[in-house]
Amino acid sequence: MAISPHFLVIPYPVLGHVNPLVQLSQILAKHGCSITFLNTEFSHKRLNATGAGLDNLKGSGIRFVTLPDGLGPEDDRSDQKKVVRSIKTNMPSMLPKLIQDVNALDVNNKITCIVVTLSMTWALKVAHTLGIKGTLLWPASATTLVLCDCIPRLIDDGVIDSYGIPGRRQKIQLSPNMPSMDTENFPWRGHEKLHFDHLVQEMQTMKLGEWWLCNTTYNLEPAVFSMSPRLLPIGPLMASDSNKSSFWEEDTSCLEWLDEQLPQSVVYVSFGSMAVMDPNQFNELALGIDLLKKPFIWVVRPNDNKVNINAYPHDFHGKRGRTVAWAPQKKILNHPALACFISHCGWNSTVEGVCGGTPFLCWPFAKDQLVNKSYICDVWKVGVGLDKDENGLISKEEIKNKVEQLLGDQNIKARSLRMKELTMNNISKGGQSSKNLEKFIKWAQDVASQTLQVPYNTHYYNITCDDPHTNLLSTTDGQKVSLEAEI
Structure with a gap:
């Protein structure tokens, strides 16, 4: 024995x-x-x-x-x-x-x-x-x-x-x-x-x-x-997912809201537990989310707003979605209402997105995230990347245009579902x-x-x-x- x-x-x-x-x-x-x-x-x-x-x-x-x-x-x-x-x-x-x-x-x-x-x-x-x-x-x-x-x-x-x-x-x-x-x-x-x-x-x-x-x-x-x-x-x-540990309390009320949304309509935005965003870039992201005119869930960690470093811009409305401090990510990524995942491409998030059959909009910050983006966009072909402007920022227009490109590409969605099946097997x-x-x-x-x-x-x-x-x-x-x- x-x-x-x-x-x-x-x-x-x-x-x-x-x-x-x-x-x-x-x-x-x-x-x-x-x-x-x-x-x-x-x-x-x-x-x-x-x-x-x-x-x-x-x-x-x-x-x-x-x-x-x-x-x-x-x-x-x-x-x-x-x-x-x-x-x-x-x-x-x-x-x-x-x-x-x-x-x-x-x-x-x-x-x-x-x-x-x-x-x-x-x-x-x-x-x-x-x-x-x-x-x-x-x-x-x-x-x-x-x-x-x-x-x-x-x-x-x-x-x-x-x-x-x-x-x-x-x-x-x-x-x-x-x-x-x-x-x-x-x-x-x-x-x-x-x-x-x-x-x-x-x-x-x-x-x-x-x-x-x-x-x-x-x-x-x-x-x-x-x-x-x-x-x-x-x-x-x-x-x-209920046994996943976290430094922040998950806002599970967003799941009830998600249940009320149309299939493949919601944009999920999360950059993991450590990525830090420049305040100017934070503003562009907020305004880009508004420009989408789509329902969204946006994870803004509690420490993102310390000393008001990432205060929302005055012209950010955010009426079409939910901003949460932390979210039950795997449940969101597997929800039928989800359309795409704006992600920092950390490996855990990448694997969870693949297992949800979710198309990616890639926003890597550092370290291995850049290599992961290459796999997502160039090898698996289940996502697209974002390009910075002359000021080194990803503009609100770039966010809007790339989300529309991603959601309009049925081949990416089909490959995402196939990749999910192969990976879960x-x-x-x-x-x-x-x-x-x-x-x-x-x-x-x-x-x-x-x-x-x-x-x-x-x-x-x-x-x-x-x-x-x-x-x-x-x-x-x-x-x-x-x-x-x-x-």
């Missing part, structure tokens, strides 16, 4: 990492695996402060634990450099003791595998030192993962320098069957060298992971999987992603049966169970020592 694996999963504390790992955790739990989910204390409190928080996962078999990120309540956690630096400085020394105390709760069900997302690969080092196997869940496209893994080769070939800057603008192919990529659209472009160096280090540490799990499918990125034997597509990760019984997930679980079961029990040093943190009803564990202050000194 196979031993049930026990996964410790550790996302970087942003929604684009938390949600795919929550969805994977739910799937693994349904297959009989034990799940311990590690959040930072700040992220966990924030997630639980909303109606769409982690309380929705009670009864799913997932136990939540926390560790401090090392920052104070006054620190700005939108500064990702500060967050990454603090986490990497403070959390590695605390993880072995947390693992020890989780294991002490049930000596017959010890942690056998750690799953992390990008920027938390330091935990793979800790796991490796403790004799625990590790796996990565990559939060972006598999193409982006392979591109980042090819950075040393790109430097050696003179495509980019040691700062990640292209020697000249050109289009390259990582392999003969992959689509061409513009060197100006590399995901690290527009960031300082510190970010590039961090990415290079992360890619090196990721090699400690036995698998690189990807929320994608063979039909979405068919050529990329020959690039590395670690790559394993298990998407689309489609846990129920992967998670049906006998589908390729379902088979890959079974392969991963079988590997984890073999690991669990072979795992050697490694003693842990006890001089880290005392961990107590705060709430027996939620099985939430948290740390209490104790002596913090260096990882190298204690293991």
